[in-house]
Amino acid sequence: MSKRIAFWIFLIGTLSSSALFLFLTFDTQRQVEALSHADRIDDRVIAGKRAFQKYNCNDCHTILGFGGYYAPDLTRVIRRVGAEGVRYRVTDPGKAFANGWRKMPNQHLAAAEIDDLAAFFTWVDGIENGDWPPQDSRKRLSRAGERLVASAAASPGAAVFQTRGCMSCHTLHGAGGTFGPVLDTIGARLSAGQIERYVQDPKTVNPKANMPAQTGLTDREREEVARFLSSLK
Amino acid sequence: MEFRSQKIAYWYFVAALPLFLLQVVLGLWLAVNYTFTVPQSVVDVFPFATARAFHTNLLVLWMLLGFMGGTYYIVPEETRSEIYSTALAYVQLVALLLTGVAALVGFAFGWTKGRPLLEIPFPLNLVVVAGALIFLFNVGMTMFRAKRWTVIQGTLLGGLVFLAGLYLFGIPFYRNLVIDWYYWWWVIHLWVEGAWELVTGSIMAFILMKLTGVDREVVEKWLYVEIGLFMFTGVAGTGHHYYWIGAPSYWLWVGGVFSALEPLPIMLMVIDTMQHVKRRRTRIVNPLVWTYAIGCSILHLIGAGVWGFLHTLPQINYYTHGSQVTVSHGHLAFFGAYALLNLTTFYYAMPKLQGVAVFDDRRGRIAFWTMCIAMMIMGLTFGVAGVLQSYIERVLGMGYMTAQSYMRLWMGVTLFAGVFFLSGVVLAVTDLLSLRPAKVAATKV
Ligand code: HEM
Ligand SMILES: [Fe+2]
Numbered sequence: 115m116s117k118r119i120a121f122w123i124f125l126i127g128t129l130s131s132s133a134l135f136l137f138l139t140f141d142t143q144r145q146v147e148a149l150s151h152a153d154r155i156d157d158r159v160i161a162g163k164r165a166f167q168k169y170n171c172n173d174c175h176t177i178l179g180f181g182g183y184y185a186p187d188l189t190r191v192i193r194r195v196g197a198e199g200v201r202y203r204v205t206d207p208g209k210a211f212a213n214g215w216r217k218m219p220n221q222h223l224a225a226a227e228i229d230d231l232a233a234f235f236t237w238v239d240g241i242e243n244g245d246w247p248p249q250d251s252r253k254r255l256s257r258a259g260e261r262l263v264a265s266a267a268a269s270p271g272a273a274v275f276q277t278r279g280c281m282s283c284h285t286l287h288g289a290g291g292t293f294g295p296v297l298d299t300i301g302a303r304l305s306a307g308q309i310e311r312y313v314q315d316p317k318t319v320n321p322k323a324n325m326p327a328q329t330g331l332t333d334r335e336r337e338e339v340a341r342f343l344s345s346l347k
Numbered sequence: 348m349e350f351r352s353q354k355i356a357y358w359y360f361v362a363a364l365p366l367f368l369l370q371v372v373l374g375l376w377l378a379v380n381y382t383f384t385v386p387q388s389v390v391d392v393f394p395f396a397t398a399r400a401f402h403t404n405l406l407v408l409w410m411l412l413g414f415m416g417g418t419y420y421i422v423p424e425e426t427r428s429e430i431y432s433t434a435l436a437y438v439q440l441v442a443l444l445l446t447g448v449a450a451l452v453g454f455a456f457g458w459t460k461g462r463p464l465l466e467i468p469f470p471l472n473l474v475v476v477a478g479a480l481i482f483l484f485n486v487g488m489t490m491f492r493a494k495r496w497t498v499i500q501g502t503l504l505g506g507l508v509f510l511a512g513l514y515l516f517g518i519p520f521y522r523n524l525v526i527d528w529y530y531w532w533w534v535i536h537l538w539v540e541g542a543w544e545l546v547t548g549s550i551m552a553f554i555l556m557k558l559t560g561v562d563r564e565v566v567e568k569w570l571y572v573e574i575g576l577f578m579f580t581g582v583a584g585t586g587h588h589y590y591w592i593g594a595p596s597y598w599l600w601v602g603g604v605f606s607a608l609e610p611l612p613i614m615l616m617v618i619d620t621m622q623h624v625k626r627r628r629t630r631i632v633n634p635l636v637w638t639y640a641i642g643c644s645i646l647h648l649i650g651a652g653v654w655g656f657l658h659t660l661p662q663i664n665y666y667t668h669g670s671q672v673t674v675s676h677g678h679l680a681f682f683g684a685y686a687l688l689n690l691t692t693f694y695y696a697m698p699k700l701q702g703v704a705v706f707d708d709r710r711g712r713i714a715f716w717t718m719c720i721a722m723m724i725m726g727l728t729f730g731v732a733g734v735l736q737s738y739i740e741r742v743l744g745m746g747y748m749t750a751q752s753y754m755r756l757w758m759g760v761t762l763f764a765g766v767f768f769l770s771g772v773v774l775a776v777t778d779l780l781s782l783r784p785a786k787v788a789a790t791k792v
Pocket of ligand 1: 179180181463534535539540585588606607609610651652654655656658659660667668669670673676677678681682684685
């Protein structure tokens with residue numbers, strides 16, 4: 115091989131790959147409008163993105179899988195914990211993560227900034243990105259949903275526990291949140307009646323309880339979830 | 348040292364070395380954060396995010412200073428002329444260092460753009476751009492004035508212009524997060540798998556040519572083929588970062604196919620280094636430089652080629668994306684390709700810049716093996732943590748922190764290996780700043 119041929123390898127290699135890349139870039143720019151639902155990007159969403167950058171959230175958390183790997187991915191955070199969950203964690207991380215072994219800084223965000231963040235995350239949640247990340251994917255949620263339907267007849271209480279937000283704070287057998295205690299064997303400590311009272315108003319059972327009263331549950335739901343939990347011994 | 352202005356390189360290297368050390372110290376602090384519980388009061392003042400911005404920006408800064416110093420060393424010899432303006436070169440060095448200091452102090456007080464690896468705020472971007480323009484002007488003028496064109500310096504200049512141009516895409520505020528990441532990778536990927544590879548190819552070709560005495564014709568022919576393959580696979584290969592960002596799904600094919608070929612030019616570089624060394628026409632004067640050069644080519648292949656290939660196919664990347672697997676690859680690749688390239692350059696040029704013909708290489712040798720072994724261990728421990736994370740969090744779907752609790756042990760081992768690595772860095776940095784003539788040189792003949 116002569117130097118001349120080598121030169122042509124360089125030139126053709128560079129130009130062909132670059133031409134393909136630039137063409138696809140042009141097409142991607144166009145298609146991303148639809149794939150990301152760019153029409154939903156309003157001032158709130160943009161303000162939320164600015165807040166996200168201002169507080170350097172992205173150097174601990176990944177989003178769309180990029181950034182620091184020190185804290186959970188935020189692509190589907192709205193699906194996972196809801197806007198309320200975001201607000202709770204950002205407002206007072208010291209309290210929210212008091213039981214955790216990894217901490218998040220309190221950066222004293224204004225309430226409006228947190229609302230903007232939630233708007234931003236809500237928009238991000240809608241990005242059609244091949245159902246990544248797997249742990250929060252629709253595929254997994256629908257599988258979990260099927261299991262739930264199958265088990266709801268056998269144990270309505272378990273269904274309440276899974277669908278009414280208990281799991282954003284509590285863990286059962288390894289799945290769920292970490293703010294509240296693990297409830298794997300709660301039935302050994304509390305009776306159904308005690309659990310029911312606790313869920314309705316935690317402070318009447320334990321004045322120092324951090325858990326908010328679950329006022330959103332119907333009497334029937336509260337009764338079922340208490341019966342279910344008291345069976346876990 | 349044949350040309351007086353090559354001395355500029357010395358000050359770039361002197362500036363780069365302590366920054367390397369500081370980068371690694373901050374890396375250890377990050378590992379502490381993963382292994383132990385840092386109290387809320389400390390986290391509120393100096394969060395992980397700030398330390399990570401320090402760690403990564405220091406990496407980029409010291410490596411760019413190393414490349415620039417290397418350029419100022421090589422260009423006079425290639426053009427057979429002095430650098431256009433020594434004064435400009437020093438102005439540029441001071442500007443960059445001041446930017447670096449301002450950026451770090453700024454980060455500590457929350458002055459940040461908040462985009463990973465590109466945290467430097469807008470006003471500092473402008474100083475960086477000005478510095479880059481001065482640099483390119485200075486180097487370009489030297490070449491134009493000399494009117495002596497070689498493939499090595501052409502590649503070097505081309506790579507540097509490409510590098511500087513890409514930086515511009517990292518500066519604006521993007522309203523759409525998808526587009527934001529799309530162009531973020533124009534900086535990050537097209538740097539490390541494009542522009543920086545051109546710079547590396549060129550510097551490596553220069554050093555190998557000087558060390559081995561192999562004909563320029565042969566060296567430059569291989570250089571053309573290598574950079575051609577780097578550009579062919581690397582440019583369209585950017586698509587391996589576009590799988591899960593909300594870009595069209597053809598990127599799964601384009602990214603997967605092109606990036607799967609990326610190890611080829613790296614392999615070629617290893618083969619061609621070995622060939623040159625085997626066919627050398629000159630005596631080995633400072634064997635340690637050879638050790639670093641060969642170590643660089645091999646670890647470049649392992650860290651970038653093999654480790655990159657392992658998770659570049661979409662079917663695998665779906666589970667490993669944004670996990671400690673990424674971290675394992677990032678460390679092995681940056682160390683193998685670019686830290687070792689810089690250290691090779693330093694070990695090649697520093698003896699000449701300090702006027703030591705044959706240097707005592709015992710410290711440098713221990714440093715080489717310490718760093719390489721420690722980094723391989725870190726690659727493995729990050730890797731184990733990453734596989735655990737991919738399986739527990741992504742396949743089983745258990746919580747993020749549940750996975751982290753299983754990974755914690757391995758992050759602790761990484762911290763331990765990191766201390767070992769740091770000792771190697773301390774040794775290398777001290778050694779390079781105070782090279783001593785070898786005592787045995789006279790008896791060797
Ligand atoms: C010397 C060259 C290289 C360096 C310095 C390097 C460095 C890095 C770094 C630092 C990241 C993480 C960026 C981030 O998300 O924050 C990364 C990601 C990645 N690299 Fe490389 N890389 C190199 C070459 C390669 C090659 C040759 C391949 C493929 C064959 C490759 C495949 C990948 C992939 C697939 C990812 C994405 C990981 C994920 O999805 O999280 N890299 N690289
Ligand atoms: Fe890449």
